[in-house]
Amino acid sequence: MSATRKAYRAALLHSLADPADVGVEASYEYFEDGLLVIDQGKISAIGEASALLPGLDADIEVVHYQDALITPGFIDTHIHFPQTGMIGSYGEQLLDWLNTYTFPCERQFEDKAHADKVARLFVQELLRNGTTSALVFGSVHPESVNALFEEAERLDLRLIAGKVMMDRNAPDYLTDTAESSYEQSKALIRRWHGKGRLHYAVTPRFAPTSTPEQLALAGQLLKEFPDLYLHTHLSENLKEIEWVKALFPERSGYLDVYDHFELLGERSVFAHGVHLCDAECQRLAETGSAVAFCPTSNLFLGSGLFNLAQAEQHKIKVGLGTDVGAGTSFSLLYTLNEAYKVMQLQGARLSPFKSLYLATLGGARALNLESRIGTLQAGSDADFIVLDYKATPLLDYRIQQSKSIEETLFVLTTLGDDRTIRETFAAGRSVHQR
Numbered sequence: 001m002s003a004t005r006k007a008y009r010a011a012l013l014h015s016l017a018d019p020a021d022v023g024v025e026a027s028y029e030y031f032e033d034g035l036l037v038i039d040q041g042k043i044s045a046i047g048e049a050s051a052l053l054p055g056l057d058a059d060i061e062v063v064h065y066q067d068a069l070i071t072p073g074f075i076d077t078h079i080h081f082p083q084t085g086m087i088g089s090y091g092e093q094l095l096d097w098l099n100t101y102t103f104p105c106e107r108q109f110e111d112k113a114h115a116d117k118v119a120r121l122f123v124q125e126l127l128r129n130g131t132t133s134a135l136v137f138g139s140v141h142p143e144s145v146n147a148l149f150e151e152a153e154r155l156d157l158r159l160i161a162g163k164v165m166m167d168r169n170a171p172d173y174l175t176d177t178a179e180s181s182y183e184q185s186k187a188l189i190r191r192w193h194g195k196g197r198l199h200y201a202v203t204p205r206f207a208p209t210s211t212p213e214q215l216a217l218a219g220q221l222l223k224e225f226p227d228l229y230l231h232t233h234l235s236e237n238l239k240e241i242e243w244v245k246a247l248f249p250e251r252s253g254y255l256d257v258y259d260h261f262e263l264l265g266e267r268s269v270f271a272h273g274v275h276l277c278d279a280e281c282q283r284l285a286e287t288g289s290a291v292a293f294c295p296t297s298n299l300f301l302g303s304g305l306f307n308l309a310q311a312e313q314h315k316i317k318v319g320l321g322t323d324v325g326a327g328t329s330f331s332l333l334y335t336l337n338e339a340y341k342v343m344q345l346q347g348a349r350l351s352p353f354k355s356l357y358l359a360t361l362g363g364a365r366a367l368n369l370e371s372r373i374g375t376l377q378a379g380s381d382a383d384f385i386v387l388d389y390k391a392t393p394l395l396d397y398r399i400q401q402s403k404s405i406e407e408t409l410f411v412l413t414t415l416g417d418d419r420t421i422r423e424t425f426a427a428g429r430s431v432h433q434r
């Protein structure tokens with residue numbers, strides 16, 4: 001009995017709401033000496049250790065972490081599994097970067113053995129960085145998605161992924177057809193969607209690489225199966241936007257292409273959205289669609305600065321994405337460090353609690369999974385991480401100067417990276433220890 005039950009004692013911090021909606025103070029819950037009780041892969045209780053320990057069954061083991069903070073596992077709302085091997089590729093902006101580096105790298109995933117090898121490395125890298133859930137692009141090859149889901153299933157991760165649909169404006173070796181993309185996606189949905197904690201995302205790469213026929217079939221899949229996700233790119237780069245207008249002159253703009261094919265909705269996640277007009281923001285909000293804010297990618301490819309204030313004004317759901325391999329780190333702590341600077345360049349502030357929200361509950365809401373992940377509330381999946389205040393000599397010394405959890409949180413997002421993640425738990429199981 002007790003094997004499935006365990007308790008963890010440390011400082012505990014989680015988001016309860018978006019600070020933009022309720023103000024900073026009401027947006028989080030913090031226990032300086034807290035206890036998190038786990039039962040059968042779920043959180044069964046959270047509170048002050050002094051309040052919970054006396055009532056805890058004697059047979060429940062209590063693990064005590066010193067100089068550590070437990071938070072929900074991080075949620076990466078946009079990342080490319082087949083781009084792991086090309087992270088940090090020099091010198092290009094989006095469209096040339098795709099042709100020069102991305103497509104040749106993704107080609108290798110026609111080989112299942114290669115996909116298996118990279119899937120293991122990719123999932124380990126997520127867990128090393130404290131990411132317990134992610135919305136993931138595969139390559140055009142169904143094998144890439146099989147490899148990734150097999151690895152995620154082995155570790156019982158909550159993961160969403162899909163095969164890229166791409167039937168034009170890409171090398172022949174990397175294109176499918178409208179019909180084959182539909183059939184292959186359907187087979188993957190039948191095999192994986194709803195299995196354990198896995199979900200499927202219909203994944204047209206972006207409007208320029210899909211014919212109208214393919215986008216129509218993507219919309220058809222969303223209608224045929226319940227609770228599918230839609231995952232694509234939107235308004236990342238100015239040349240890309242001009243290209244979309246040239247390819248779809250009958251549509252009023254980039255988002256309207258996706259809207260026309262009925263791809264917007266509560267489980268639709270659009271990466272970037274760097275150059276959106278107010279009407280597009282309004283449409284994203286009213287359809288319950290989400291945007292993945294990918295600061296390291298937007299800076300690395302010179303795409304532009306995401307306007308978080310505009311997204312907040314329109315009440316668009318926003319999650320955080322690493323966008324590896326255009327993004328330069330798997331770490332959502334490092335990604336928040338860059339997000340803060342993106343805001344500074346626009347004369348705005350990213351508060352530490354908004355950062356926490358973006359990396360956890362905001363991501364969960366973007367994925368329509370807030371009842372399962374993103375907080376430490378009782379009933380949630382036991383996906384959580386242990387952050388180490390002493391991960392590096394500098395972090396240790398800096399945190400010793402900290403006067404509040406707010407300051408400590410800001411320092412963690414400014415200096416933190418994979419070294420800061422002491423341990424990662426998925427569905428109550430330890431899946432990474434540093």
Ligand code: GUN
Nearest residue numbers: 102205206233297323326
């Ligand atoms: N737009 C279309 N494909 C991609 C991709 O692989 N990465 C990024 N950042 N943008 C894209």
Ligand code: ZN
Nearest residue numbers: 080233271323
């Ligand atoms: Zn991307």
